[in-house]
Amino acid sequence: MSDSELQKQFMKLDNLVDHHELSDELQSLDDFLGELQEEEEAAPVKTPEPRVHWRKRDIDENIVYARPKSSRNQSNKADHIRKTDPPISAPDTNCEVTFAPETVGCTDMLTRWNEQKFNNLATALTR
Numbered sequence: 234m235s236d237s238e239l240q241k242q243f244m245k246l247d248n249l250v251d252h253h254e255l256s257d258e259l260q261s262l263d264d265f266l267g268e269l270q271e272e273e274e275a276a277p278v279k280t281p282e283p284r285v286h287w288r289k290r291d292i293d294e295n296i297v298y299a300r301p302k303s304s305r306n307q308s309n310k311a312d313h314i315r316k317t318d319p320p321i322s323a324p325d326t327n328c329e330v331t332f333a334p335e336t337v338g339c340t341d342m343l344t345r346w347n348e349q350k351f352n353n354l355a356t357a358l359t360r
Contacts, residue, residue, distance in 0.1 A: 289297040 291297050
């Protein structure tokens with residue numbers, strides 16, 4: 234046998250091996266697909282629940298898709314303005330102060346609080 238004939242035989246053998254490997258691969262994929270189909274058949278099938286669409290209807294039982302602007306109740310827009318409470322009577326603003334307070338207690342408390350915060354800050358910075 235010449236080299237070319239040997240090479241042809243090797244090519245045929247190589248093709249047969251490739252064909253056999255591909256056949257094995259296809260068989261394993263086919264087996265896998267069969268298993269998947271069996272699992273799918275064994276799984277309970279969920280039936281989808283029907284969706285409920287509520288629709289508004291008018292007096293004549295016709296479906297109302299949207300209210301026309303003319304039928305909107307315009308009187309409800311200004312409900313916050315129309316109150317039944319009596320008006321509040323404010324005290325007269327034309328008055329004079331007859332005395333000035335001599336001391337205000339809040340300033341003493343704020344001064345002590347500021348001093349305490351300053352001391353705390355100074356202590357924290359010196360550490």
